[in-house]
Amino acid sequence: MTIHNSEIAAAFYKLANLLGIEGANPFRVRAYRNAARIIEGLTKSVAELITQGENLTDLPGIGNDLAKKITVLVETGKFPLLKETETRIPPVLNELLKIEGLGPARVKLLYKKLKIKNINDLKTAIEKGRVRKLARFGEKIEKKILQGILHREQYVTRAKLVDTISTVTALTHYIKNIKGVEKVECAGSFRRHKETVGDLDMVVAGSLGKKIIDHFIQFEEISEVISHGSTRSTVRLRSGMQVDLRVVPKKSYGAALLYFTGSKDHNIALRKIAVRKKLKMNEYGMFKYKKQLAGNTEEEMYRQIGLPYIEPELRENRGEIEAAQQDKLPKLITLNDMRGDLHCHTTATDGAAQLETMAKIAEEYGYEYLAITDHSKHLTIAHGLNKKTLWQQIKQIDKLNHQLKKIIILKSIEVDILENGSFDLPPDILKELDLRICSIHSNFHLSSEEQTNRIKRAMDNPLFNILAHPTGRLINRREPYTFNIEQVMHAAKERGCILELNAQPDRLDLNDLYCKAAKEIGVKIAISSDAHSTNQFAYMHYGIFQARRGWLTKNDVINTQPLSNLKKLLKR
């Protein structure tokens, strides 16, 4: 069995933690942690790289020493340094670091002074009043740790973006009405429109911070106030979501918004530029010595370091800063660019609305076309269409198109790709359709090679147009199936096939990174709602968010085009 990158990373994280508790050279600790992060983020397997004779020291942050340790680990499964460290520092202490309020220094104290090794020991010690007697442990920290223990399992997963909207709306409304508040916005990953959100970062412009915060902590959905000072406060909502509130003067609002929107990596990259220009950059503004040069708006902050405004969705340090420097930022797609939807279902299969209703609502959206893509017969969860029922739907659409004025209904289907790469409906009926979207709903557990070949074989069929929800993942619920997506993208490019960005908020499939990869390879994307009811047409919104995170412009997406162009783009 070859070792996975995640396992290598886990070993190095563990080593870094244990050495951190021991109090080793912090830069050495950081080096191990960096290495873990790098390995975790690689798309290629380290074990494979070694087999291919690649030099691991080419990876950033991996020098001779680490390369050697990694190679030994991969080839022998042994990690002598970790083993040796574990004889001095019990590996279970690793767990204690996960509790909020506990870092390496406090864990060391707990272990050395009270022999606390695990969460149970810690709980008992707190109950017996031993912990508060230690230096650096006060009443508030103790309470925070106790809460951390109670909640440690509960809040591990990040919320889906869609599930945070109503909370953010309510919070924003509440804060806006507090006296002294001039502006408020939810920053962080919410503002970057990431598919999941860890916590909510509320940035407020206003004077009298203390009063604003005193009022804020009265918000009725708050279950627990974790901290509250005069400029910041952290609370937990009943839903378990953590909210950080930060109050700054109006002249610092843009700087604070920039800072708290992140990402962290984007901020670091910006600050490096600022430092090179002998400027100081923080959440209060851009400073030359003591003089504030910018801070009121984000635009101003970027301008001071010689950059154009960068949209929040791009702020991940994935090349946006270099692009900004060369004035090559993409003009990101917007909801307004969309001229139609290419994936939806009706009562003919698992949808909630009739064909006519779906068409009418799509027309109200201002769409020029709508593809009706009910499931084919193979799918067991729905009564899929067979040759006969699909033929009936085709006739029904022809009739409907005579009545509709502003929108054209495209005849289509979501056809199942079977295990051998064939479709579950014969070509004679499939070729009667305007387009076909193709997807996998079975045999998720094929080997990577088999799965890749299955999709490529399906794409060999000239009737294949769009690969729907290409990776099959469900956010927080199901991993993507194993296959070589890069190969599939190249195959799609060669054959003139399109990849879908499915806008269902729990799919968002392709994800942001794959959208960017597809764009770089030159594969076109269709952003589709996969609506199962009329109100789900609105999910297009989330698809656009993800597309923007994937650097997509109007021209990268086929359903931004008028029907005549769309037809050309679909032609193989």
Place this chain on the structure above:
DNA sequence: ACCTCCGCAGGTAAGCAGCTGCCGCTGCT
């Protein structure tokens, strides 16, 4: 431990708030 236009030397992102307890730890982007 890694990286640096060299690397024997020196920096490693940066700065702030809150808590604790008057320096340092932790968390945050």
